[in-house]
Amino acid sequence: MNLHISDTFSTALPADKDTSNTRRQVKGAAFAYVTPRVPSNPKLLHFSKEAAALLGLSEEDCKSDEFLKVFSGAEVLTGSKPYAMCYAGHQFGNWAGQLGDGRAINLAEVVFDNKRWAMQLKGSGETPFSRTADGLAVLRSSVREHLCSEAMFHLGVPTTRSLSLIETGDLVLRDVLYNGNPAYEKGAVVCRIAPSFVRFGNFEIFAARQDIPNLRLLADYVIEQFYTEITEKSELKYVELLKAVAENTRKMIVEWQRVGFVHGVMNTDNMSILGLTIDYGPYGWLEGYDPSWTPNTTDRENRRYRFGNQPNIAVWNLFQLANALFPLVEKAEPLQEILEAYRDAYYVDYERMMLAKLGIINKQIDDVKLIEELENVLKLTETDFTIFFRNLSKIDRNTKLDADFWQNHPLNEAFYAPENLVGDVKTAWENFLQNYIYRIAEENETQRQTKMAETNPKYVLRNYMAQLAIDAADAGDYSVMTELHEILKKPYDEQPEAQKWFAKRPEWARVKVGCSMLSCSS
Template structure:
């Protein structure tokens, strides 16, 4: 079987259209007052070519695979033609960047084409890299092939891991020059989400002292995405502030769970500014992200983050900090600081509950219990000391027997990832004792662990190989990775190289805010 080739039975059970003109559209965000956006026409790529299109994402909006190869598809998603029934616009928002208030921001190189309604609900379609907007500030509004390949792959990798994320529909490239640290070539990635509203969207109107528009935005988000927040729970009196407090509490829970998701797979976002935080709890805006290779609790994936604000171990606290900024933005609608703090109070419990459930599953335990924190801390300490590989470390734990035995034949062991094998073996002794206490059969436990510990992750060097091939107009590596990462837990014949330790040259790769 060719690496990454898997069937897609979902294609056969949906009634899909082959013409973009047949898509059903809604454009709910465009129906808001024009204070929220600027009407913008995309700047088309010169002589574009379709690098890759994603039939799984296309099916979500009711688009058949045959449509992806047609000239209309390329024209629309290179910016040369409007989306039939769409309403192109760039949204305005503000935000805190690296902990500092940055004032007005906005879609500086993104453009919302419109909103398509498909079998999986409504999805906004957004071009990233489609040219200047009123919010581009000093930027050129463009994106380069390098960063576009990384975003395209990352969103699909996160979806394969079961982590809430934007999706990727298409990647289009051109030989148009774009100046970054060097001269690169242009690209546009089409990303999809039910909404691209951010924490910073609320901060914008609070900072402008426009409670009327702040309320309009909050009501839009509640009525469209959080309708359960509108009525008061049974036994609680309805109040004007109640829906906004319940919205904050709901976003707090989703954000806490998203942080647990990131931590559990060793994912670092890199730029957790409030303008990059989704009001729906989605992973949004893939720039200098990274999946850890060797474990470093203080790993910083963004070369621009010299202070380490967005290190792996800081992400849960930063998520909480960002929620406080959202709460502050909602103050004009609530006017009760104590009530806002109460809505935020569930963050720590929600994060720890989700994180402990995930870590218990990754360790092969039926459930988290007292004492497991020390077991996990010991693992983190040993892995951090020797920079043991994050993904392979958890994957290989599935092969550890609950009783001391000879290593199973064929394949590397957990201890092989450590320079200090004695320290790893000492930790394993405590781990085996915990497994025996748990009482599961080793085979059943191993199978369950392999369903939650990915064998394949989007390591930086794999993305880099795909970028290098794409620069030569070879999209084969992108296609293989998309298919492989769609099911990262199942071993696939012929894909052994994708589950190995990174090569030495991977250590020299750096990603920054220009990525």
């Protein structure tokens, strides 16, 4: 296994002078050196061939003893100095102060094929930022992160990647529902990779401590490494940085909304400076269309991170980043202009995305009304988000909304309770569908079908699917996880052999732990 290590973050930014692995406030430093915990009996459960190829690793490399040792934390890679990042954040809208990598350890940066990848173990033990936690992760959450990272990539959503999933052989105590019933679960470690794991919170910690030299050092590092298109030399380059981050964040959020993904914990410490989906905790996909749905039990009361509010939270988080960058600019107006422009740009992107989901290519002025009408009727009865949009393509200009349609058309597969399609509800649906049929009569049918097939996935990682993989893995059966991993590589393909996974959430999954709402426990 030959990895070309070329660290930049840990060489360009200051390390904590204290090298002990003790819980503490780390000041004047961007990270602290730390060694991963050695697991008792590591076992490789799965790896992504595609993610491995990014690092220049073959399938044989991934099956080697060296791979198992390095990516379980049992052995430190020759030439590397693992570390945990220091950052702060706003959690559920409240300032939380120092947070940092409490259960993540950065192994090294690797360069292959002229691209740089940071490798990070999640669940590999305590760090100075672990606070009262143990720094470990359980199999349950690790399966979810491993599957989802790769699924999101193949959906076309900006994301971190997952290289490997390794069981540690150790038991980890967790209270799944935070209800005073802790239990031991199997421990696991995921190796995730990304160009960088720098977050909004990395900037917030320096700004909050008025450590302006290190704040500037970090901003310059991010620009030089990841935003090379910024050529401004004055303090305005930090304005350009915010603009670029806002643009990448907006693109990410639009993609979340397109596929019905809900992150669940959009704290500022979970926001990538590169606009990547990061930190897969209590995430979920919309089953029935519901803008108020959140998968996070911690967010059950206020629903701050609900599906329909994700665009607004992105702006709120960018505002916090702007506040953190302000000491480098000392002018509020240019930063404010970027935040104000974000909303307008988002709605333009959102409308374009929704029209693509509807297969409307040649935009007309009244199309926004059709989108609004659709969003309203989707709320009238429980309608599966993924199935609805995938099967909507099977309506064409010749579709008749007669009795046969309401009994046999594939669109009906999306309704959880077809018996509710009566009276005013049915009338509203018929009005929308008739308006849609009139509208698509003006589109090229072949182009419409192609656009819809490219925009609306057939297969997404529904929570119940992930839970089935978790239950099987917990019993020592990794076939379900492997099957889902393969299917989710081609989410837009028909894959008739995988048809059983193109189905509404089963009734048993409404109340089963892990299938409806989830906690942050891992």
